[in-house]
Amino acid sequence: MIVALPFGVAAAVLLGFILASMVRLGIGPTAADRAVALDTINTLVVATMILLGAAFGQVVLMDVALVYALLSFVSTLYIARYLEGGLK
Amino acid sequence: MNALIYAFLAIGAVFNGLGAVALLRFPDVYTRVHGATKCTTFGSIFSLLGVAVYGFAQGGGIGGTMAVRAFLALVFLLLTNPTGSHALARAAHRAGIKPFRAVVDRLEERR
Amino acid sequence: MRRAAEWTATGMFAFAVYLLLATFTGSLGLWAPDELIAGAVLAAVTALATGAFLWARGGWRLLQPQRWILFLIYLIGPFLVAMAKANLDVAWRVITGRIRPGIVRFNPGLHTEFGRTLLANSITLTPGTLTVDIDDGSGDFYVHWINVTDESPTPERVCGSFPNWARRIAE
Numbered sequence: 001m002i003v004a005l006p007f008g009v010a011a012a013v014l015l016g017f018i019l020a021s022m023v024r025l026g027i028g029p030t031a032a033d034r035a036v037a038l039d040t041i042n043t044l045v046v047a048t049m050i051l052l053g054a055a056f057g058q059v060v061l062m063d064v065a066l067v068y069a070l071l072s073f074v075s076t077l078y079i080a081r082y083l084e085g086g087l088k
Numbered sequence: 089m090n091a092l093i094y095a096f097l098a099i100g101a102v103f104n105g106l107g108a109v110a111l112l113r114f115p116d117v118y119t120r121v122h123g124a125t126k127c128t129t130f131g132s133i134f135s136l137l138g139v140a141v142y143g144f145a146q147g148g149g150i151g152g153t154m155a156v157r158a159f160l161a162l163v164f165l166l167l168t169n170p171t172g173s174h175a176l177a178r179a180a181h182r183a184g185i186k187p188f189r190a191v192v193d194r195l196e197e198r199r
Numbered sequence: 200m201r202r203a204a205e206w207t208a209t210g211m212f213a214f215a216v217y218l219l220l221a222t223f224t225g226s227l228g229l230w231a232p233d234e235l236i237a238g239a240v241l242a243a244v245t246a247l248a249t250g251a252f253l254w255a256r257g258g259w260r261l262l263q264p265q266r267w268i269l270f271l272i273y274l275i276g277p278f279l280v281a282m283a284k285a286n287l288d289v290a291w292r293v294i295t296g297r298i299r300p301g302i303v304r305f306n307p308g309l310h311t312e313f314g315r316t317l318l319a320n321s322i323t324l325t326p327g328t329l330t331v332d333i334d335d336g337s338g339d340f341y342v343h344w345i346n347v348t349d350e351s352p353t354p355e356r357v358c359g360s361f362p363n364w365a366r367r368i369a370e
Contacts, residue, residue: 032180062157080175172325194304
Protein backbone atom coordinates (compact mmCIF):
# COMPACT_ATOMS: atom_id res chain seq x y z
CA MET A 1 0.00 0.00 0.00
CA ILE A 2 2.86 2.33 -0.75
CA VAL A 3 1.33 5.58 -1.92
CA ALA A 4 4.39 7.54 -2.92
CA LEU A 5 7.14 5.30 -4.24
CA PRO A 6 9.95 7.93 -4.40
CA PHE A 7 9.75 8.47 -0.64
CA GLY A 8 10.04 4.74 -0.07
CA VAL A 9 13.09 4.56 -2.34
CA ALA A 10 14.73 7.49 -0.54
CA ALA A 11 14.01 5.85 2.83
CA ALA A 12 15.61 2.61 1.61
CA VAL A 13 18.71 4.51 0.47
CA LEU A 14 18.98 6.22 3.86
CA LEU A 15 18.64 2.80 5.50
CA GLY A 16 21.72 1.73 3.54
CA PHE A 17 23.62 4.75 4.89
CA ILE A 18 22.53 3.86 8.44
CA LEU A 19 24.02 0.39 7.93
CA ALA A 20 27.24 1.97 6.60
CA SER A 21 27.45 4.20 9.69
CA MET A 22 27.00 1.12 11.88
CA VAL A 23 30.38 -0.08 10.62
CA ARG A 24 31.98 2.93 12.34
CA LEU A 25 29.82 2.24 15.39
CA GLY A 26 31.34 -1.22 15.52
CA ILE A 27 35.00 -0.57 14.72
CA GLY A 28 35.44 2.99 16.06
CA PRO A 29 38.68 2.90 18.06
CA THR A 30 37.57 5.22 20.88
CA ALA A 31 34.27 5.73 22.68
CA ALA A 32 34.03 9.24 21.19
CA ASP A 33 34.09 7.77 17.66
CA ARG A 34 31.23 5.49 18.56
CA ALA A 35 29.27 8.38 20.06
CA VAL A 36 29.72 10.39 16.85
CA ALA A 37 28.53 7.44 14.78
CA LEU A 38 25.50 7.07 17.06
CA ASP A 39 24.69 10.77 16.66
CA THR A 40 24.85 10.45 12.87
CA ILE A 41 22.64 7.37 12.95
CA ASN A 42 20.09 9.23 15.07
CA THR A 43 19.83 12.05 12.53
CA LEU A 44 19.46 9.57 9.69
CA VAL A 45 16.78 7.62 11.59
CA VAL A 46 14.74 10.79 12.09
CA ALA A 47 14.92 11.58 8.37
CA THR A 48 14.08 7.97 7.46
CA MET A 49 11.04 7.88 9.76
CA ILE A 50 9.64 11.06 8.25
CA LEU A 51 10.22 9.76 4.71
CA LEU A 52 8.45 6.51 5.63
CA GLY A 53 5.60 8.49 7.12
CA ALA A 54 5.20 10.29 3.79
CA ALA A 55 5.53 7.03 1.85
CA PHE A 56 2.80 5.23 3.79
CA GLY A 57 0.65 8.30 4.50
CA GLN A 58 0.91 7.70 8.24
CA VAL A 59 1.24 10.87 10.32
CA VAL A 60 1.90 8.79 13.46
CA LEU A 61 5.39 7.92 12.20
CA MET A 62 6.21 11.63 12.06
CA ASP A 63 5.15 12.10 15.70
CA VAL A 64 7.45 9.23 16.63
CA ALA A 65 10.25 10.90 14.66
CA LEU A 66 9.82 14.20 16.50
CA VAL A 67 9.93 12.52 19.91
CA TYR A 68 12.91 10.43 18.78
CA ALA A 69 14.76 13.59 17.73
CA LEU A 70 14.17 15.17 21.16
CA LEU A 71 15.26 12.09 23.08
CA SER A 72 18.32 11.45 20.91
CA PHE A 73 19.51 15.02 21.44
CA VAL A 74 19.25 14.63 25.20
CA SER A 75 21.00 11.26 25.11
CA THR A 76 23.83 12.72 22.98
CA LEU A 77 24.38 15.43 25.56
CA TYR A 78 24.41 12.84 28.35
CA ILE A 79 26.93 10.66 26.53
CA ALA A 80 29.14 13.71 25.93
CA ARG A 81 28.91 14.61 29.62
CA TYR A 82 29.87 11.07 30.54
CA LEU A 83 32.88 11.07 28.19
CA GLU A 84 34.11 14.32 29.70
CA GLY A 85 34.72 12.48 32.92
CA GLY A 86 31.59 11.65 34.80
CA LEU A 87 28.44 13.45 35.80
CA LYS A 88 29.29 16.13 38.29
CA MET B 89 5.97 20.19 -8.28
CA ASN B 90 6.97 16.54 -8.70
CA ALA B 91 10.31 17.55 -10.18
CA LEU B 92 10.96 19.79 -7.15
CA ILE B 93 10.20 16.92 -4.74
CA TYR B 94 12.43 14.50 -6.66
CA ALA B 95 15.25 17.05 -6.72
CA PHE B 96 15.00 17.62 -2.95
CA LEU B 97 14.96 13.86 -2.25
CA ALA B 98 17.95 13.27 -4.53
CA ILE B 99 20.00 16.09 -2.97
CA GLY B 100 19.11 14.79 0.50
CA ALA B 101 20.15 11.23 -0.33
CA VAL B 102 23.45 12.34 -1.92
CA PHE B 103 24.54 14.51 1.01
CA ASN B 104 23.43 11.99 3.65
CA GLY B 105 25.53 9.42 1.83
CA LEU B 106 28.44 11.85 1.82
CA GLY B 107 28.07 12.13 5.60
CA ALA B 108 28.23 8.35 6.01
CA VAL B 109 31.30 8.14 3.73
CA ALA B 110 33.00 10.97 5.64
CA LEU B 111 32.30 9.14 8.89
CA LEU B 112 34.02 6.05 7.52
CA ARG B 113 36.94 7.70 5.76
CA PHE B 114 38.24 10.57 7.90
CA PRO B 115 41.16 9.79 10.23
CA ASP B 116 40.19 11.08 13.68
CA VAL B 117 37.17 11.97 15.77
CA TYR B 118 37.18 15.74 15.09
CA THR B 119 37.25 15.42 11.31
CA ARG B 120 34.56 12.75 11.56
CA VAL B 121 32.38 15.16 13.50
CA HIS B 122 32.99 17.71 10.73
CA GLY B 123 31.81 15.44 7.95
CA ALA B 124 29.01 13.73 9.83
CA THR B 125 27.41 16.91 11.21
CA LYS B 126 27.59 19.15 8.15
CA CYS B 127 26.53 16.56 5.61
CA THR B 128 23.76 14.82 7.54
CA THR B 129 22.25 18.13 8.65
CA PHE B 130 22.23 19.50 5.11
CA GLY B 131 20.99 16.22 3.61
CA SER B 132 18.25 15.73 6.20
CA ILE B 133 17.06 19.30 5.71
CA PHE B 134 16.55 18.64 2.02
CA SER B 135 14.87 15.26 2.61
CA LEU B 136 12.45 16.87 5.06
CA LEU B 137 11.87 19.81 2.69
CA GLY B 138 10.84 17.24 0.09
CA VAL B 139 8.26 15.80 2.50
CA ALA B 140 7.05 19.29 3.45
CA VAL B 141 6.53 20.26 -0.20
CA TYR B 142 4.73 16.95 -0.82
CA GLY B 143 2.39 17.50 2.13
CA PHE B 144 1.77 21.09 1.10
CA ALA B 145 0.95 20.05 -2.46
CA GLN B 146 -1.36 17.28 -1.25
CA GLY B 147 -3.28 19.72 0.93
CA GLY B 148 -6.15 18.85 3.26
CA GLY B 149 -5.84 17.56 6.82
CA ILE B 150 -3.26 14.81 6.37
CA GLY B 151 -1.10 16.72 3.91
CA GLY B 152 -1.10 19.84 6.05
CA THR B 153 -0.21 17.87 9.18
CA MET B 154 2.63 16.19 7.28
CA ALA B 155 3.98 19.54 6.10
CA VAL B 156 3.87 21.05 9.60
CA ARG B 157 5.50 18.01 11.23
CA ALA B 158 8.26 17.80 8.63
CA PHE B 159 8.96 21.51 9.00
CA LEU B 160 9.10 21.25 12.80
CA ALA B 161 11.51 18.31 12.58
CA LEU B 162 13.64 20.37 10.15
CA VAL B 163 13.87 23.32 12.54
CA PHE B 164 14.63 20.98 15.39
CA LEU B 165 17.45 19.19 13.57
CA LEU B 166 18.93 22.52 12.47
CA LEU B 167 19.01 23.70 16.10
CA THR B 168 20.15 20.55 17.90
CA ASN B 169 22.62 18.88 15.52
CA PRO B 170 25.44 21.47 15.78
CA THR B 171 24.89 21.70 19.55
CA GLY B 172 25.22 17.95 19.99
CA SER B 173 28.32 17.75 17.81
CA HIS B 174 29.90 20.64 19.71
CA ALA B 175 29.27 18.79 22.99
CA LEU B 176 30.83 15.62 21.56
CA ALA B 177 33.92 17.44 20.25
CA ARG B 178 34.45 19.18 23.58
CA ALA B 179 34.01 15.91 25.46
CA ALA B 180 36.53 14.21 23.17
CA HIS B 181 39.09 16.94 23.80
CA ARG B 182 38.55 16.85 27.56
CA ALA B 183 38.86 13.07 27.49
CA GLY B 184 42.36 13.62 26.12
CA ILE B 185 42.02 12.66 22.44
CA LYS B 186 44.58 14.58 20.39
CA PRO B 187 43.67 15.93 16.93
CA PHE B 188 45.25 13.83 14.20
CA ARG B 189 48.46 15.44 12.82
CA ALA B 190 47.48 18.85 14.18
CA VAL B 191 49.72 21.76 13.21
CA VAL B 192 48.50 23.82 16.16
CA ASP B 193 46.41 23.14 19.28
CA ARG B 194 45.62 26.31 21.22
CA LEU B 195 43.17 24.54 23.51
CA GLU B 196 45.91 22.20 24.73
CA GLU B 197 48.20 25.17 25.37
CA ARG B 198 45.61 26.76 27.63
CA ARG B 199 45.76 23.93 30.13
CA MET C 200 6.10 42.14 38.00
CA ARG C 201 9.12 41.14 36.04
CA ARG C 202 8.56 37.52 37.06
CA ALA C 203 4.97 37.67 35.79
CA ALA C 204 6.12 39.08 32.45
CA GLU C 205 8.69 36.30 32.11
CA TRP C 206 6.07 33.64 32.83
CA THR C 207 3.65 35.16 30.34
CA ALA C 208 6.23 35.32 27.54
CA THR C 209 7.35 31.73 28.11
CA GLY C 210 3.78 30.47 28.32
CA MET C 211 2.78 32.19 25.08
CA PHE C 212 5.79 30.73 23.30
CA ALA C 213 5.00 27.20 24.58
CA PHE C 214 1.34 27.60 23.58
CA ALA C 215 2.35 28.70 20.06
CA VAL C 216 4.54 25.61 19.67
CA TYR C 217 1.70 23.39 20.90
CA LEU C 218 -0.74 24.98 18.45
CA LEU C 219 1.75 24.35 15.63
CA LEU C 220 1.99 20.67 16.64
CA ALA C 221 -1.79 20.26 16.87
CA THR C 222 -2.86 21.93 13.62
CA PHE C 223 -5.62 20.33 11.52
CA THR C 224 -7.18 18.41 14.41
CA GLY C 225 -10.71 19.71 14.60
CA SER C 226 -13.64 22.02 14.34
CA LEU C 227 -12.65 25.27 16.04
CA GLY C 228 -10.80 26.85 13.14
CA LEU C 229 -7.85 24.51 12.68
CA TRP C 230 -7.93 23.17 16.22
CA ALA C 231 -10.22 21.03 18.37
CA PRO C 232 -11.45 22.62 21.63
CA ASP C 233 -9.96 19.93 23.87
CA GLU C 234 -6.58 20.40 22.18
CA LEU C 235 -6.78 24.09 23.02
CA ILE C 236 -7.53 23.34 26.69
CA ALA C 237 -4.73 20.76 26.95
CA GLY C 238 -2.32 23.16 25.25
CA ALA C 239 -3.20 25.97 27.66
CA VAL C 240 -2.66 23.75 30.70
CA LEU C 241 0.65 22.42 29.41
CA ALA C 242 1.84 25.90 28.46
CA ALA C 243 1.03 27.14 31.99
CA VAL C 244 3.00 24.27 33.55
CA THR C 245 5.95 24.88 31.21
CA ALA C 246 5.91 28.60 32.00
CA LEU C 247 5.92 28.00 35.76
CA ALA C 248 8.73 25.47 35.49
CA THR C 249 11.13 27.23 33.08
CA GLY C 250 10.11 30.89 32.88
CA ALA C 251 12.70 32.02 35.37
CA PHE C 252 15.67 30.64 33.40
CA LEU C 253 14.84 31.47 29.82
CA TRP C 254 15.08 35.25 29.87
CA ALA C 255 18.04 35.69 32.17
CA ARG C 256 21.01 37.77 30.95
CA GLY C 257 19.58 39.88 28.18
CA GLY C 258 17.16 37.43 26.59
CA TRP C 259 14.52 40.17 26.33
CA ARG C 260 16.22 41.59 23.27
CA LEU C 261 15.16 38.50 21.34
CA LEU C 262 11.51 39.58 21.56
CA GLN C 263 12.08 42.51 19.18
CA PRO C 264 10.54 41.54 15.82
CA GLN C 265 13.18 43.22 13.65
CA ARG C 266 15.70 40.71 15.02
CA TRP C 267 13.54 37.82 13.78
CA ILE C 268 13.40 39.35 10.31
CA LEU C 269 17.18 39.78 10.34
CA PHE C 270 17.52 36.16 11.49
CA LEU C 271 15.36 34.89 8.61
CA ILE C 272 17.34 36.96 6.09
CA TYR C 273 20.57 35.57 7.56
CA LEU C 274 19.22 32.00 7.45
CA ILE C 275 18.16 31.94 3.80
CA GLY C 276 20.93 34.25 2.60
CA PRO C 277 24.58 33.97 3.69
CA PHE C 278 24.04 30.95 5.95
CA LEU C 279 22.50 28.69 3.31
CA VAL C 280 25.22 29.60 0.80
CA ALA C 281 27.96 28.89 3.35
CA MET C 282 26.34 25.58 4.25
CA ALA C 283 26.19 24.43 0.62
CA LYS C 284 29.85 25.42 0.22
CA ALA C 285 30.69 23.52 3.41
CA ASN C 286 29.21 20.32 2.02
CA LEU C 287 31.04 20.59 -1.30
CA ASP C 288 34.22 21.29 0.70
CA VAL C 289 33.72 18.13 2.76
CA ALA C 290 33.06 16.16 -0.43
CA TRP C 291 36.32 17.42 -1.93
CA ARG C 292 38.28 16.54 1.20
CA VAL C 293 36.72 13.09 1.47
CA ILE C 294 37.76 12.32 -2.10
CA THR C 295 41.27 13.81 -2.02
CA GLY C 296 42.01 13.22 1.68
CA ARG C 297 43.94 16.52 1.80
CA ILE C 298 43.65 17.93 5.33
CA ARG C 299 45.82 20.13 7.56
CA PRO C 300 43.92 20.23 10.86
CA GLY C 301 44.47 22.20 14.02
CA ILE C 302 42.66 23.97 16.83
CA VAL C 303 42.92 27.76 16.63
CA ARG C 304 41.75 30.49 18.97
CA PHE C 305 40.08 33.80 18.17
CA ASN C 306 37.88 36.30 19.95
CA PRO C 307 34.83 37.58 18.04
CA GLY C 308 33.90 40.00 20.84
CA LEU C 309 30.39 38.66 21.59
CA HIS C 310 29.05 39.09 25.12
CA THR C 311 25.58 37.50 25.34
CA GLU C 312 24.91 33.77 25.49
CA PHE C 313 22.47 33.84 22.59
CA GLY C 314 25.00 35.57 20.38
CA ARG C 315 27.70 33.06 21.26
CA THR C 316 25.37 30.11 20.68
CA LEU C 317 24.29 31.47 17.30
CA LEU C 318 27.87 32.05 16.18
CA ALA C 319 29.06 28.66 17.48
CA ASN C 320 26.31 26.79 15.65
CA SER C 321 26.91 28.79 12.48
CA ILE C 322 30.63 28.03 12.64
CA THR C 323 29.94 24.32 13.06
CA LEU C 324 27.77 24.19 9.95
CA THR C 325 29.99 26.29 7.66
CA PRO C 326 33.10 25.35 5.66
CA GLY C 327 35.92 23.54 7.38
CA THR C 328 35.35 24.71 10.95
CA LEU C 329 33.97 23.14 14.14
CA THR C 330 33.57 24.86 17.50
CA VAL C 331 35.27 22.77 20.19
CA ASP C 332 35.15 25.01 23.25
CA ILE C 333 34.19 28.50 24.38
CA ASP C 334 35.82 30.31 27.28
CA ASP C 335 32.86 31.67 29.25
CA GLY C 336 34.85 34.43 30.90
CA SER C 337 36.81 35.98 28.03
CA GLY C 338 34.59 34.88 25.13
CA ASP C 339 37.44 33.11 23.29
CA PHE C 340 36.33 30.58 20.67
CA TYR C 341 38.43 27.44 20.20
CA VAL C 342 37.75 26.18 16.68
CA HIS C 343 38.91 22.98 15.02
CA TRP C 344 39.92 24.14 11.55
CA ILE C 345 40.36 21.43 8.94
CA ASN C 346 42.69 23.50 6.74
CA VAL C 347 44.84 25.79 8.89
CA THR C 348 46.31 28.64 6.86
CA ASP C 349 47.09 30.94 9.80
CA GLU C 350 47.91 29.78 13.31
CA SER C 351 46.63 32.94 15.03
CA PRO C 352 43.79 34.04 12.75
CA THR C 353 41.44 37.00 12.94
CA PRO C 354 37.70 36.20 13.20
CA GLU C 355 37.18 37.33 9.58
CA ARG C 356 39.75 34.80 8.41
CA VAL C 357 37.84 31.86 9.95
CA CYS C 358 34.16 32.73 9.58
CA GLY C 359 33.83 35.83 7.41
CA SER C 360 31.03 38.23 8.31
CA PHE C 361 29.24 35.88 10.75
CA PRO C 362 30.31 37.68 13.96
CA ASN C 363 28.73 40.89 12.63
CA TRP C 364 25.50 39.05 11.81
CA ALA C 365 25.43 37.43 15.27
CA ARG C 366 25.99 40.83 16.88
CA ARG C 367 23.18 42.43 14.88
CA ILE C 368 20.73 39.56 15.55
CA ALA C 369 21.36 38.76 19.19
CA GLU C 370 23.12 41.68 20.91
